[in-house]
Amino acid sequence: MTSRRGVVNPGGRAKSGAMHKQFLAIRWGRKYGPEYLNRLYGMVARHTTPPFDFWCLTDDPVGTRPEVKCLPLPDLGCEPPKNTLGKWGKSRLWRPDLGGPTGPVLFLDLDVVVTGSMDGFFEVGSPDDVILARSPTNPFEKLGQTSIYRYPVGKLAPLREMFLADPQGIADRYRFEQRFVSRHAPGGISFWPKGWVAHYKRHCIPTFPMNYIRTPHLPKETRVVIFPGPLNPPDAIAGRYRDTVPERPPLDHIAAGFRGERREGLLSHLRHYTLPAPWVAEHWRE
Known part of the structure; x- marks a missing residue:
């Protein structure tokens, strides 16, 4: 069941009993290998x-x-x-079959990191x-993130049309x-219980200037860490904000910013720095 604010009650269970656990991923192109x-x-x-x-x-x-039960990638x-x-x-995920x-x-994006029990995602x-x-990037907008979301196959077919x-x-x-799913999902959307899903950039990397002296942390209640934007797990492990930015010690990164060796404004350059996160490597493995 859901609250008036559209957040799933952690104690809510499927009306027809326990759900069969089914995970779904999608992979096309060459950006992400097997x-x-x-x-x-x-x-x-x-x-x-x-x-x-x-x-x-x-x-x-x-x-x-x-x-992994591989299925042919449907035509877009x-x-x-x-x-x-x-x-x-x-949008291929929205097909009726x-x-x-x-x-x-x-559904899980390929670049998420699982750190806790997944059973609850089928029990609420x-x-x-x-x-x-819930997207932390737009706090005043009821916006969901599809890095991890549950839906019945076929329910989002009207979105595909x-x-x-x-x-x-x-x-x-x-x-x-x-945003399209958030606005038009039949019957509306709800969100996972607070704390279950962490946004790596928003929830794990310390804010400036602590990002230069503290390593990224894993919030206590987190079960899945998502990586929207320029970061993905290899970047987090290496300690770089995006794969096009060289790995530098903290003082070198700061100095490079003042020398003009940056692709953005000075403040953004200083904020967009992260130390390596060893715990990502511990979880992100076969």
Whole structure:
């Protein structure tokens, strides 16, 4: 069940009993190799009480561990939107039939890091709910993040129809596919219990100037860490804010900013620094 504010009650359970645990990922192109998928499965397996199924829609199953049930990547159905920040290829998840899983599925981005029990993600709310992580970037907007969200297969089919009617227009208007889901999911959306999902950049990296002397931390109640934006797990492990920024000791990074060796304003350059996070490496493995 959900509260008036749309946040899932941690004690709420599926009305028809325990849900079958089904995880879903999607992988296309060459940005993320099979090692991302294999690590994701390994983390899920360590933190989920069996039985469970793990599905992946992909255009290249080569190198994927056998426990992952690979399905052919569905056609997008349109020309991909251009010059947009959103990952509109994820609209494939909204198809009425994915060729394998049915009922509620828990979708995970390939670059998340699982740090705690996943069982609860199948124990809150109703099987018919669409439950997202809350975006901390827009605190005054009821905006979810689709880095980890649960939905029944087929329920978001109306979104696919709307998107295919004007793909570029929808992408231009909403920018991010998660905003489109947040606005138009049939029956509305709700959010995971507070603390379950941590945004690495917002919740783990200390704020300036403490980011130069304190390592990123893992919040106590966190079960999944998501990596929207320029960071992903290898960057967090190496201690770089994005893969195009060289790894520097703190004083070198500060000095580079004052020398003008930066791609942004001085304050942003100083804020966009992080020390390595060893705990990410401990969790992000097969």
